[in-house]
Amino acid sequence: MKYLNYIFIVLGAVVAIYAKTGTEQNQYILIGGIVILMIGIYRISKTIPSKDEDDLNKDEN
Known part of the structure; x- marks a missing residue:
């Protein structure tokens, strides 16, 4: 599943550049490539932990 995000990013970039x-x-192909690229970036950003959560956990200990 992790590699699917990278595939989305690369595929979206290639389609947008093409x-x-x-x-x-072709504006529709360009928009489609950008949408695929953004989906991949969004899915990766969901897996990155928040910096604020780390700071809150340190303050509680």
Whole structure:
């Protein structure tokens, strides 16, 4: 499951870059690539613990 997030990021970036390179830019493909990229980034950011939670736990001990 962890690798799925990285696949989303790479796939989204490739699709967005591909849509941007042509002389006829397809806006829907570009938006789709950006959405896939953002889904991957969001899923990874959910797994990163909050810094504030670490500070709260230190204060309680």
